[in-house]
Amino acid sequence: MIELIVLIILLDLISGIVHWAEDTFWHESTPIIGKWLVIPNELHHGDPSAFVKNTWLQSSWDLLLAGLVVLGIAAMLGEITWQLLVIFLVGVNANQIHKWNHSPLNDVPKIILTLQNIKLLQNRNHHLSHHSGEKNTAYCVITPFINPIMDRLGFFRFLDKVFLKLIHPSRREDLPHSG
Ligand SMILES: [Zn+2]
Numbered sequence: 387m388i389e390l391i392v393l394i395i396l397l398d399l400i401s402g403i404v405h406w407a408e409d410t411f412w413h414e415s416t417p418i419i420g421k422w423l424v425i426p427n428e429l430h431h432g433d434p435s436a437f438v439k440n441t442w443l444q445s446s447w448d449l450l451l452a453g454l455v456v457l458g459i460a461a462m463l464g465e466i467t468w469q470l471l472v473i474f475l476v477g478v479n480a481n482q483i484h485k486w487n488h489s490p491l492n493d494v495p496k497i498i499l500t501l502q503n504i505k506l507l508q509n510r511n512h513h514l515s516h517h518s519g520e521k522n523t524a525y526c527v528i529t530p531f532i533n534p535i536m537d538r539l540g541f542f543r544f545l546d547k548v549f550l551k552l553i554h555p556s557r558r559e560d561l562p563h564s565g
């Protein structure tokens with residue numbers, strides 16, 4: 387059980403680091419990444435419910451692809467474990483878990499609402515804090531456990547300091563049309 391919790395918390399932290407990178411670096415005109423990540427992320431900040439109409443596959447194809455590659459490699463090595471299957475299942479659904487926090491309540495499965503209410507999954511109030519202010523807090527999208535710790539520690543400001551110097555002169559600002 388403890389291993390399961392640690393795995394999910396690690397995945398949540400990774401979801402936050404990926405989201406931080408997507409919100410921090412690159413521009414709409416950056417080849418591939420611009421269309422694939424920057425434009426959808428800016429659209430999401432400006433119009434948070436726009437992506438709700440996307441199908442599961444439209445929201446999750448890239449995570450599914452990455453997950454299948456990892457599973458395929460593990461299968462070839464004969465290393466499929468329950469831990470890997472948990473990482474696959476939760477990781478591939480990270481965007482869906484985020485999407486449930488913007489979906490009309492009627493469209494969210496009861497079991498998910500229950501998990502959100504008992505604070506095992508991140509709920510919409512928690513996630514909405516990412517959409518307020520400078521949109522540079524509460525980057526993790528899976529659980530309610532990691533964001534308060536990371537934000538209090540200034541973890542993402544630390545990443546800004548280190549990686550903005552190395553990679554990019556300044557954090558990407560959302561375009562004016564995207565609130
Ligand atoms: Zn964001």
Ligand SMILES: [Zn+2]
Nearest residue numbers: 434484488513
């Ligand atoms: Zn959101």
